[in-house]
Amino acid sequence: MATIKDVAREAGLTVTTVSRVLNNRGYISDNARRKVAEAMEKLNYQPNEVARSLHKKSSKTIGVIVPHIRHPYFAEMISNLENAAYKEGYRILLCNTQSKEEKAKAYIEICTGNRVAGIILFSGQVAVETFMGLDIPVITMERLLDSGTAAVECDNRTGGALAAEKLIAGGCKNVILIGSTDTKVELPADQRSIGFREVCDRRGVFYVELDPEETAYNELTYGNMMEKALREYPKTDGVFASSDVIAAQTLQVCNRLGISVPGQMKIVGFDDVMLAQLTTPQLTTIHQPIKEMAQTAVRLLVDAASGRMVPKQTVLPVQLIERGTA
Amino acid sequence: MATIKDVAREAGLTVTTVSRVLNNRGYISDNARRKVAEAMEKLNYQPNEVARSLHKKSSKTIGVIVPHIRHPYFAEMISNLENAAYKEGYRILLCNTQSKEEKAKAYIEICTGNRVAGIILFSGQVAVETFMGLDIPVITMERLLDSGTAAVECDNRTGGALAAEKLIAGGCKNVILIGSTDTKVELPADQRSIGFREVCDRRGVFYVELDPEETAYNELTYGNMMEKALREYPKTDGVFASSDVIAAQTLQVCNRLGISVPGQMKIVGFDDVMLAQLTTPQLTTIHQPIKEMAQTAVRLLVDAASGRMVPKQTVLPVQLIERGTA
DNA sequence: AGCTGTATGTCAATCGTTTATCATACCGAT
DNA sequence: ATCGGTATGATAAACGATTGACATACAGCT
Numbered sequence: 001m002a003t004i005k006d007v008a009r010e011a012g013l014t015v016t017t018v019s020r021v022l023n024n025r026g027y028i029s030d031n032a033r034r035k036v037a038e039a040m041e042k043l044n045y046q047p048n049e050v051a052r053s054l055h056k057k058s059s060k061t062i063g064v065i066v067p068h069i070r071h072p073y074f075a076e077m078i079s080n081l082e083n084a085a086y087k088e089g090y091r092i093l094l095c096n097t098q099s100k101e102e103k104a105k106a107y108i109e110i111c112t113g114n115r116v117a118g119i120i121l122f123s124g125q126v127a128v129e130t131f132m133g134l135d136i137p138v139i140t141m142e143r144l145l146d147s148g149t150a151a152v153e154c155d156n157r158t159g160g161a162l163a164a165e166k167l168i169a170g171g172c173k174n175v176i177l178i179g180s181t182d183t184k185v186e187l188p189a190d191q192r193s194i195g196f197r198e199v200c201d202r203r204g205v206f207y208v209e210l211d212p213e214e215t216a217y218n219e220l221t222y223g224n225m226m227e228k229a230l231r232e233y234p235k236t237d238g239v240f241a242s243s244d245v246i247a248a249q250t251l252q253v254c255n256r257l258g259i260s261v262p263g264q265m266k267i268v269g270f271d272d273v274m275l276a277q278l279t280t281p282q283l284t285t286i287h288q289p290i291k292e293m294a295q296t297a298v299r300l301l302v303d304a305a306s307g308r309m310v311p312k313q314t315v316l317p318v319q320l321i322e323r324g325t326a
Numbered sequence: 327m328a329t330i331k332d333v334a335r336e337a338g339l340t341v342t343t344v345s346r347v348l349n350n351r352g353y354i355s356d357n358a359r360r361k362v363a364e365a366m367e368k369l370n371y372q373p374n375e376v377a378r379s380l381h382k383k384s385s386k387t388i389g390v391i392v393p394h395i396r397h398p399y400f401a402e403m404i405s406n407l408e409n410a411a412y413k414e415g416y417r418i419l420l421c422n423t424q425s426k427e428e429k430a431k432a433y434i435e436i437c438t439g440n441r442v443a444g445i446i447l448f449s450g451q452v453a454v455e456t457f458m459g460l461d462i463p464v465i466t467m468e469r470l471l472d473s474g475t476a477a478v479e480c481d482n483r484t485g486g487a488l489a490a491e492k493l494i495a496g497g498c499k500n501v502i503l504i505g506s507t508d509t510k511v512e513l514p515a516d517q518r519s520i521g522f523r524e525v526c527d528r529r530g531v532f533y534v535e536l537d538p539e540e541t542a543y544n545e546l547t548y549g550n551m552m553e554k555a556l557r558e559y560p561k562t563d564g565v566f567a568s569s570d571v572i573a574a575q576t577l578q579v580c581n582r583l584g585i586s587v588p589g590q591m592k593i594v595g596f597d598d599v600m601l602a603q604l605t606t607p608q609l610t611t612i613h614q615p616i617k618e619m620a621q622t623a624v625r626l627l628v629d630a631a632s633g634r635m636v637p638k639q640t641v642l643p644v645q646l647i648e649r650g651t652a
Numbered sequence: 653a654g655c656t657g658t659a660t661g662t663c664a665a666t667c668g669t670t671t672a673t674c675a676t677a678c679c680g681a682t
Numbered sequence: 683a684t685c686g687g688t689a690t691g692a693t694a695a696a697c698g699a700t701t702g703a704c705a706t707a708c709a710g711c712t
Contacts, residue, residue, distance in 0.1 A: 001461070003697095003698055003699085004698065004699060004700095005698080005699095013660075013661090014660075014661055014662075015698095015699080015700090016660075016661070016662080016663095016700095016701085017659085017660060017661075019699070019700060019701080020659095020660090022699090022700095023699095023700075023701095025701095026659085026660090027657085027658050027659045027660080028658095028659075028660090029658080029659060029660085031659095032659080032660080044459055046435060046438055046439045047439060047698085047699075048380070048439065048441065048697085048698050048699065049436075049439040049440045049441070049699095050376055050379045050380045050385065050440060050441050050697085050698080050699095051380050051667085051697070051698035051699040051700090052698080052699060052700080053376045053667090053699095054374075054376045054377050054380050054666095054667045054668065054669095054697090054698080054699080055666070055667050055698085055699055055700050055701090056667085056699095056700080057667065057668095059376060061419075064420075068405070069395075069401055069404050069405040069408065070398075070401050070402050070405045070600065072396075072398070072401070075395055075396050075398070075401035076396050078395050078420070079394070079395040079396045079422060082395065082420060082422040083422070083424075086422075086429070091419060091420075091436060091440070092419070092420040093387075093417060093418070093419060093420075094390075094404070094408060094417075094418040094419075094420040096405060096408040096409070096412075098409075103412070109372060110375075110417060112372055113372045113373060113374065113375040114375045114376060114417070115374065115375070115376050133370055135327070245600075245604070248604040249604065251606065252604065252606055252608075255606045274396065274571075275601065275604065278571070278574040278575065278578065278601065278604075278605065279604065279605065279606070280577065280578055280581045280605070280606055282578075327668095329667095329668055329669085330668065330669065330670095331668085339690075339691090340690075340691055340692075341668095341669085341670095342670095342671085342690075342691065342692080342693095343689085343690060343691075345669070345670060345671080346689095346690090348669090348670095349669095349670075349671095351671090352689085352690095353687085353688050353689050353690080354688095354689075354690090355688080355689060355690085357689095358689080358690080373668085373669075374667085374668050374669070376667085376668080376669095377667070377668035377669040377670085377697085378668080378669060378670080379669095379697095380667090380668080380669080380696095380697050380698065380699095381668085381669055381670050381671085381696075381697050382669090382670080382697085383697070383698095653712100654711100654712090655710100655711080655712080656709100656710090656711085656712105657708105657709085657710090657711105658707100658708085658709080658710105659706100659707085659708085659709100660705100660706080660707085661704100661705075661706075661707100662703100662704085662705075662706095663702105663703090663704090663705105664701100664702095664703095665700100665701090665702090666699100666700085666701085666702105667698105667699095667700090668697105669696100669697090670695100670696085670697090671694100671695090671696085672693105672694090672695085672696105673692100673693090673694095673695105674691100674692085674693090675690100675691080675692080675693105676689100676690080676691075676692100677688100677689085677690085677691100678687105678688085678689085678690105679686100679687085679688080679689105680685105680686095680687090680688105681684100681685085681686090681687105682683100682684085682685080682686100
């Protein structure tokens with residue numbers, strides 16, 4: 001691999017001048033620019049980003065820590081994060097924790113060891129202490145962290161309320177609320193339940209809550225859980241699932257049990273990922289502004305990394321998407 | 327951030343000795359180990375991986391280039407790649423091309439600029455020339471590349487044949503083959519069509535082929551395409567979709583048009599991702615050994631990066647998964 | 653002639669780690 | 683007394699780029 005010295009020699013200039021061309025600073029003649037460009041072309045030169053990062057003490061890399069890449073919500077989110085980061089000239093170091101705290105910790109060390117510009121952190125597998133000493137920006141998504149630089153979330157509470165209202169408007173009297181109420185850490189997503197419960201309480205609608213293990217995601221076991229619950233509460237006529245994946249599995253269970261949707265049972269999901277449009281009927285769900293959340297997170301990170309002040313919390317609006325299940 | 331010098335000072339040793347402890351080479355006393363450990367702990371020291379990479383001229387990073395993270399197949403694949411890489415002590419630099427050649431090229435430069443240990447490349451958006459000068463291993467997935475280090479794919483041809491046989495066994499006489507026959511580059515996935523056609527020809531079954539644009543993925547437009555095709559070929563009684571996403575949309579179209587599945591229409595998908603289990607009925611599909619493909623790719627990359635010889639092509643078996651659509 | 657702006661060169665430090673080369677020193681065994 | 687193994691130190695080069703401080707040189711302008 002050619003170095004800047006090789007380019008300088010080839011171009012008949014010094015490294016200083018070549019560096020000036022590369023970084024576009026100081027006085028440079030068109031002639032010098034041309035010669036450098038030619039030399040780069042000829043030698044197939046590419047600046048060594050590693051050396052750059054070492055000197056700058058920071059790399060143009062963002063560590064993105066998620067519990068599951070396979071979950072459509074995170075897949076969609078990562079896709080949007082990548083897009084936003086790419087436009088800002090940043091790269092993504094992918095950190096998949098599989099909801100394991102020890103893996104999350106390891107990845108945080110990897111991020112700092114690699115001098116990432118900052119971290120975008122999803123979900124609550126990591127204890128607060130882990131972030132205490134970090135001197136890089138940490139943008140939390142759907143998680144409040146005192147030591148975090150900034151938090152981005154959607155209006156979960158309103159989302160829960162909208163779901164409840166939709167179910168109730170459809171005539172539901174006995175509903176199930178199935179979500180991932182992570183007991184370890186308090187998450188903004190818990191607000192979904194709160195918003196939902198408030199409306200139910202006010203309207204006098206009976207509800208039960210199911211709390212699947214967070215790890216359940218791997219094994220598509222929401223269905224079994226749901227089936228058991230429907231047997232236990234046979235009068236159930238509505239379900240609010242805190243993700244579309246859970247909603248889709250609920251829909252399946254209904255089909256299996258011969259319960260018509262939305263006739264006998266109404267279902268509202270959350271997230272509005274692609275999956276919501278691939279079930280039959282398509283899922284009525286609460287739309288999270290994933291793209292905007294991703295863009296916001298990246299912008300906050302870049303701003304914070306540049307030393308600018310950033311808002312501590314950003315809440316983006318949700319929206320009820322009416323499709324076929326409620 | 328503390329450096330190795332700080333650790334040396336704190337431990338009352340020299341950087342040489344500390345480095346020896348860190349890299350476990352040469353003679354080191356237990357006492358030295360202990361003192362270094364204490365100093366590291368006290369200073370919260372973490373080796374600067376950037377400096378390490380610069381010196382070693384290679385980072386423990388794998389560039390993974392995919393066309394779409396949001397597509398469940400890639401999401402699943404990346405998840406498995408991450409797992410395999412993590413176990414080998416490697417990290418993932420995520421490169422999402424959105425099927426744009428110019429973005430793919432840019433990411434290849436980013437990968438080389440960052441001195442990744444190697445690249446795992448999916449799909450055919452990149453011209454062959456781009457890889458000519460690369461002096462790092464390039465593992466291609468579902469793509470043959472002369473200049474590539476090694477190729478990993480599944481037995482696409484058998485997959486296509488299995489799908490055809492399943493449809494024909496179910497009594498189909500007029501089938502549609504919908505796939506992403508990328509005309510730009512010849513892909514192993516094209517073998518699916520070939521295997522499928524062979525069986526149909528032999529059994530005297532009529533088939534038509536639909537070639538959606540690769541970019542169609544973004545917009546969930548397979549459905550429209552399918553609907554049009556079903557109007558044009560009303561006698562169609564079977565569909566082989568080259569991905570589960572397409573199969574799911576086909577299923578939806580059938581529901582919309584009041585065509586019963588698998589009664590009037592049989593559908594076989596490809597990939598066997600989570601989505602295949604979330605439709606109603608669940609998709610009959612060809613299972614790709616995603617986990618094994620991912621593990622193979624990482625192992626090949628690590629081996630090649632270590633200078634070991636690796637097989638040029640690895641083909642892994644597929645399997646027909648019988649569920650509810652055929 | 654002197655000034656200013658433009659353009660490039662020279663030199664060297666710096667980022668943090670690895671590693672090679674010697675040198676030193678102690679311990680126990682021969 | 684010498685030798686080999688163990689343990690550590692001192693020093694410095696190398697990885698590749700950036701950058702600051704200065705020097706030099708030529709152009710055009712006053």
